[in-house]
Amino acid sequence: MAASCTVFLLALGTLTALLGSYHSAKAAYEAGHRHPTVAKEFFVDGTKGSDSNPGTESLPFKTLTHTRDTIRGLKSSSGGGLPEGGVIVSVRSGDYLFTDGPLVLEQQDSGLPGSPIIYRSYPSDPVAARLTAGVTISLDSTEPVRDPSLLTLLPPRLRDDIVQVDLKKLGITDYGKLESGELGNCANNKLELFFPDRAMVLARYPNISPAGVWQFLQVEKVVNSTSFQYSDQRISQWKNTSTLWLHGFWSYDWADNYVRVESVDRAQSVLVTDPATPILYGLKSHARYYALNILEELDDGNEYFVDRGSGIMYLFKPPADEVGCVSVGESVITMDTVSHMTVTGFKVGCTRQTAITATSVSYVELANMSVVHSGDRGVYLSGYNSTVRNITVEGNGCGGIGMTGGDQLSLTRGNNLLTQCLVTDWSRWKRTYQPGISWGGVGNNFTNNRLSNAPHAGILGGGNDCLFEFNSLSDLCYEVTDSGAFYTGRSWIDRGNVIRHSTFTNIATTEKVYLGSPSVQAIYLDDQMSGYMIYNNTFINCHAGSFIGGGRRNQVLNNTYYNCSLAVHVDNRGMTWQADECKEGGPFDQQLQSVHYQSPPWSVHYPQLVHIFQDHPCVPVYNTVEDNQYCHGEFIDVTAEETREWLDTVANNTIHC
Secondary structure: OOOHHHHHHHHHHHHHHHHHHHHHHHHHHHHHOOOOOHHHHHHHHOOOOOOOOOOOOOOOOOOHHHHHHHHHHHHOOOOOOOOOOOEEEOOOEEEEEOOOEEEEEEEEHHOOOOOOOOEEOOOOOOOOOOEEEEEEEEHHHHEEEOOOHHHHHOOOHHHOOEEEEEHHHHHHOOOOOOOOOOOOOEEEEOOEEEOOEEEEEEEOOOOOOOOOOOOOEEOOOEEEEOOEOOOOOOOOOOHOOOOOOOEOOOOOOOOOOOEEEEEEEEOOEEEEEEEOOOOOOOOOOOOOEEEEEHHHHHHOOOOOEOOOOOOEEEEEEEOOOOOOOEEEEOOOEEOOOOOOEEEOOOOOEEEEEOEEEEEEEEEEEEEEEEEEEEEEOOOOEEEEEEEEEEEEEOOOOOOOEEEEEEEOOOEOOOOOEEEEEEEEEOOOOOOOOOEEEEEEEOOEEEOOEEEEEOOOOOOOEEOOEEEEEEEEEEEEEOOOEEEEEEEEEEEOOOOOOOEEEEEEEEOOOOOOOOOOOEEEEEEEEEEEOEEEEEOOEEEEEOOOOEEEOOOOEEEEOOOOEEEEOOEEEEEOOHHHOHHHOOOOOHHHHHHHHHHOOOOOHHHHOOOOHHOOOOOOOOOOOOOEOOEEEEEEEEEOOOOOHHHHHHHEEOOOOOOOO
């Protein structure tokens, strides 16, 4: 009973502290974002405006770059000051192109406390202003394919349906290139083609199914480190494989990358890959892969192919009323050391890399926008006292939104907030380690966000004293093994984080995997990750709910598990195959030394770390699993003897159906 009371008081204290931190973060944010009556307003109209105009509503500017420069001049002429109440830039409906580079905002473009600078899509316009880094194409941009040598490569039944676009005539000469990419590395700067309701796919085999399921081949037999046998003889029928690449899960079903094909040995049914694009973690038999970037497989209406030698793009004839976009520029807005600024209300899309990047900012708000079809992430923000609010991110090549801020060494809080965002259908290009929300830093809050439909993790990162609450994660990790919808791992200094009041639904592998256990977890504290609270969450249809992979001082309290194969897992990997990580002088010790853990502020903020190497360092001690409910599935895979040995608490967990 005394132990239970102690756990309850610890939990209550942690929750109270985090609630206080949330309100302090909110107060800090609002203090920097008060918007009194604005004294100055500029208008921008990309269709009717001119940069020779004064920027009034009747005589607007044409470009955002000129408007930014005008504000710089305004500040310079007043000795660095701004009108009381700041400046609003109202951008009228229309397309604003950033194919030659983004709108660059620097420290000199900052607002001031009480005088912020606000870039907004004009609220009264029925359609939001659109910021794009792409060039539009339509049926008028196309012409028939007439080259006989190319026609012979196309499927005969489809030759009349496929057209070509001369990208050079559109002013596009940089097509980017395919790159290999390491674990967690997006490596995507190539030209892509989008239509309003879909991102097009480089011609591939096998195709993506009509239901959106990715289809794969399998490595038949490994020949050597760069070559393997294939069994599908369709590969042997391809006439021109000079552009051919492969995308696969080569050694583990949680790690993918791209490799270029150097040659095809049709006699031996062997694919030889280019050593300059190394296979990630080596080759294994039965590994999944598919072929891409081959004109002969342009056989689906959602596919396209770019001949980088001639600058010709091939695609299926688009409808007469449909306008597509070819990504040319990397991004639309970049901020660096900017403060007291808001960007709100825009539609953003068709970029090769992250659409909006805000680095080392403070009192910045990015809000009320949709970011669709970027090559990398939709939004990235680092800094202090800033907010990402009500942004929809959809169809990205890699991740969704990234946010970090604060300083780990001094445990200075970032006080950033990511809230009310929807992230869906990401990881088109890189299938693993590109989460919907990537996070880091100290004292940041992630609340009321929805993440759905991606092959790997929904939330991934590491940091201190961050709060995740009222989030919904669904239909994730369906294409991988050994992964988590919320994933973090391998640290003793990333701690004090809370996951509460959130819902995890349909977190399970649904596609056939071959290289590893099909287990995926809703919350995955991997490789001795410690010091987390998992409180009052709901888990529905998950392979495993809360997974503690050898860590310490984790609290799993008052959660509900429904139809989960396993509700809670705890293991002791630090006592077995991962013992080298947690011994003195090992990686965890090196982490602790890097933050001076036995001196303030660390020794004060995390006193339980000060003597950790005298307190069962490799044992998963002091974990608490208490007051949870479950229905239809096993609750925990830890024995009573292990619970006693590990000094853990497992109590008051009940079946509730």
